[in-house]
Amino acid sequence: xxxxxxxxxxxxxxxxxxxxxxxxxxxxxxxxxxxxxxxxxxxxxxxxxxxxxxxxxxxxxxxxxxxxxxxxxxxxxxxxxxxxxxxxxxxxx
Numbered sequence: 518x519x520x521x522x523x524x525x526x527x528x529x530x531x532x533x534x535x536x537x538x539x540x541x542x543x544x545x546x547x548x549x550x551x552x553x554x555x556x557x558x559x560x561x562x563x564x565x566x567x568x569x570x571x572x573x574x575x576x577x578x579x580x581x582x583x584x585x586x587x588x589x590x591x592x593x594x595x596x597x598x599x600x601x602x603x604x605x606x607x608x609x610x
């Protein structure tokens with residue numbers, strides 16, 4: 518159970534770090550709307566990679582919970598891609 522909490526905190530920290538990186542670019546050459554799109558797609562990619570890694574580790578080590586967690590994270594990333602990232606204009610940043 519403690520390991521799941523650590524993994525959740527790690528994904529949260531990576532997500533916050535990614536958003537902070539994009540916030541540091543506000544006021545630069547790229548417009549705010551474009552930065553928001555890039556940050557959103559970046560989060561989706563981060564979550565998909567983490568989900569894929571968790572699923573792969575679960576497969577290799579025969580850890581059922583890791584496989585489920587990876588699939589849930591992949592599902593969230595896929596849903597976010599269609600609902601948030603492609604909303605409006607239908608184009609990914």
